[in-house]
Amino acid sequence: MLQFDVLIIGSGLAGLSLALKLADQRKVAVITKKSLLESASVWAQGGIAAVLSQEDSLTEHIQDTVTAGAGLCDPAAVRYVIEHAKPAIDWLIAQGVPFTRDADTDTGYHLAREGGHSRRRIIHAADATGYAVQKTLASKVLAHPNITLLEHYIAIDLITGNKLGYTHNQCYGAYALNSLSDEVSTIAAHDTILATGGASKVYLYTTNPDTVTGDGIAMGWRAGCRVSNMEFIQFHPTCLYHPHAKSFLISEAVRGEGGILKLPDGTRFMSAHDERAELAPRDIVARAIDFEMKKHGLDCVYLDISHKSVEFLQAHFPTIYSRCLSLGIDISRQPIPVVPAAHYTCGGIVTDLHGRTDLANLYAVGETAHTGLHGANRLASNSLLECMVFADAAARNILASPQSQFIPLPQWDESQVTDADEEIIISHNWAELRQFMWDYVGIVRTTKRLQRAQHRIRLLHEEINEYYANFHVTADLLELRNLVLTADLIVQSALFRHESRGLHYSKDYPDTRPLAASTILTPTA
Numbered sequence: 020m021l022q023f024d025v026l027i028i029g030s031g032l033a034g035l036s037l038a039l040k041l042a043d044q045r046k047v048a049v050i051t052k053k054s055l056l057e058s059a060s061v062w063a064q065g066g067i068a069a070v071l072s073q074e075d076s077l078t079e080h081i082q083d084t085v086t087a088g089a090g091l092c093d094p095a096a097v098r099y100v101i102e103h104a105k106p107a108i109d110w111l112i113a114q115g116v117p118f119t120r121d122a123d124t125d126t127g128y129h130l131a132r133e134g135g136h137s138r139r140r141i142i143h144a145a146d147a148t149g150y151a152v153q154k155t156l157a158s159k160v161l162a163h164p165n166i167t168l169l170e171h172y173i174a175i176d177l178i179t180g181n182k183l184g185y186t187h188n189q190c191y192g193a194y195a196l197n198s199l200s201d202e203v204s205t206i207a208a209h210d211t212i213l214a215t216g217g218a219s220k221v222y223l224y225t226t227n228p229d230t231v232t233g234d235g236i237a238m239g240w241r242a243g244c245r246v247s248n249m250e251f252i253q254f255h256p257t258c259l260y261h262p263h264a265k266s267f268l269i270s271e272a273v274r275g276e277g278g279i280l281k282l283p284d285g286t287r288f289m290s291a292h293d294e295r296a297e298l299a300p301r302d303i304v305a306r307a308i309d310f311e312m313k314k315h316g317l318d319c320v321y322l323d324i325s326h327k328s329v330e331f332l333q334a335h336f337p338t339i340y341s342r343c344l345s346l347g348i349d350i351s352r353q354p355i356p357v358v359p360a361a362h363y364t365c366g367g368i369v370t371d372l373h374g375r376t377d378l379a380n381l382y383a384v385g386e387t388a389h390t391g392l393h394g395a396n397r398l399a400s401n402s403l404l405e406c407m408v409f410a411d412a413a414a415r416n417i418l419a420s421p422q423s424q425f426i427p428l429p430q431w432d433e434s435q436v437t438d439a440d441e442e443i444i445i446s447h448n449w450a451e452l453r454q455f456m457w458d459y460v461g462i463v464r465t466t467k468r469l470q471r472a473q474h475r476i477r478l479l480h481e482e483i484n485e486y487y488a489n490f491h492v493t494a495d496l497l498e499l500r501n502l503v504l505t506a507d508l509i510v511q512s513a514l515f516r517h518e519s520r521g522l523h524y525s526k527d528y529p530d531t532r533p534l535a536a537s538t539i540l541t542p543t544a
């Protein structure tokens with residue numbers, strides 16, 4: 020049995036910043052299911068929102084966040100995050116993150132402006148902010164003597180008092196599979212943190228890396244924690260559609276520079292959906308593309324910027340130009356095949372302002388948590404901020420709490436299982452789940468489609484649970500099990516909401532109700 024003061028599951032921004040804040044006073048383990056730098060955090064491009072300039076104000080950042088959240092933001096969480104944004108950025112700067120500088124501003128840093136923000140307030144490191152932040156923090160984590168990094172360890176489930184048959188329920192740590200050795204370790208900890216990111220891989224098309232499979236949400240739920248607002252999935256309108264280009268974003272700036280969205284026969288369609296046409300907000304464009312794809316039975320639509328010169332395209336979109344060319348698409352001559360893609364999970368495990376969940380000694384931080392910051396729609400660049408502010412809050416709470424005694428924990432029991440005989444069941448079910456989630460639980464929903472999805476999810480649940488009970492666990496099986504559960508939570512939440520609000524749009528309930536309420540699901544024992 021491995022034993023640490025604190026077990027952090029996940030090496031994204033939430034996990035690494037929390038580890039560094041604890042490590043001077045606690046023995047910390049960071050486990051991560053692939054390698055240290057594999058996470059959505061590394062892929063973040065734009066930057067981090069914070070009120071840094073004298074020309075900006077907390078009130079305006081709060082207002083922008085609440086407006087995006089469409090009535091569902093928790094005012095206390097919004098205020099807490101935005102008030103703690105500047106110290107979070109100061110901390111990153113102190114760690115050595117090379118944010119882009121601009122001598123002509125009152126902050127000395129270049130601040131970008133993004134959709135939904137009324138001011139320039141996005142601090143960034145060129146167009147690869149996540150990589151700059153994570154690389155800096157990772158080097159500190161590797162150098163810290165109190166942090167043990169366990170790569171290729173995938174957490175299977177939390178160890179709780181309830182599961183052990185104790186009268187007192189708390190989290191005692193987790194079981195984790197070492198996917199290189201195929202051994203399951205018992206990891207005991209006074210405090211455990213779910214920092215496992217969102218669940219965007221539940222959809223066929225996503226901008227997220229493969230690691231984003233809803234593991235923390237599923238583990239928290241199985242351990243008895245409530246989840247909230249899972250129906251609010253943010254879709255990015257334009258992801259490259261190509262069999263060899265997984266998760267490649269076509270920046271919204273392409274539309275900003277005159278890119279036109281077309282059907283395969285060349286017909287322009289955005290002006291029929293919104294008077295701002297291609298320049299309409301992200302959600303409206305994503306919804307319009309979805310509508311056209313479903314109406315015409317299309318695999319993708321096309322974004323045409325070929326009326327611009329090669330020189331212009333190479334100067335403004337060097338990465339997009341060369342990536343598309345490498346796949347045989349010359350964007351100066353051909354339209355780009357695009358689809359909307361799942362980008363961000365607004366809901367998650369319910370937490371308080373200290374990052375605490377419903378289960379004692381279990382915290383959830385980052386995209387896996389539902390803090391109340393985002394409401395029904397996330398304001399751009401508020402998510403990295405949320406990771407850091409709640410990592411700091413959780414660290415302070417952990418350091419201020421007394422540490423409990425370690426108790427002996429049972430080893431993982433594999434006496435009743437054998438090696439799987441048919442791996443095809445796993446790969447088939449992965450593909451089936453992601454396809455029907457895309458078709459039935461995507462951007463535009465109907466009750467009938469949601470019910471169809473729910474029916475299929477129930478069948479998959481049964482099949483996966485049987486498989487899980489009989490065979491040795493593998494990384495693919497664990498992720499599929501978590502994705503099916505997360506899909507179920509998304510569908511249940513979507514069925515509960517009898518209105519359209521923020522990111523949830525139902526054809527059967529197109530209006531927004533006067534009173535806004537979160538969807539909170541509670542696990543039954």
Ligand SMILES: Cc1cc2nc3c(=O)[nH]c(=O)nc-3n(C[C@H](O)[C@H](O)[C@H](O)COP(=O)(O)OP(=O)(O)OC[C@H]3O[C@@H](n4cnc5c(N)ncnc54)[C@H](O)[C@@H]3O)c2cc1C
Pocket residue numbers: 028029030031032033034050051052053055057058059060061062063064065066067068148149172173174175214215216217226227228230231232234235268362363384385386387399400401402403404406
């Ligand atoms: C392409 C892209 C661009 C983005 N741009 C921005 C932006 O500019 N600004 C912004 O604010 N947000 C942006 N976002 C969103 C933001 O990146 C994420 O919300 C944020 O990084 C989430 O951080 P996290 O630490 O919660 O999770 P992640 O960064 O996803 O990290 C989760 C970690 O947990 C590990 N893990 C998962 N399950 C397990 C398990 N069972 N066992 C062990 N380890 C596990 C993963 O391997 C990973 O290391 C972007 C997202 C994407 C995909």
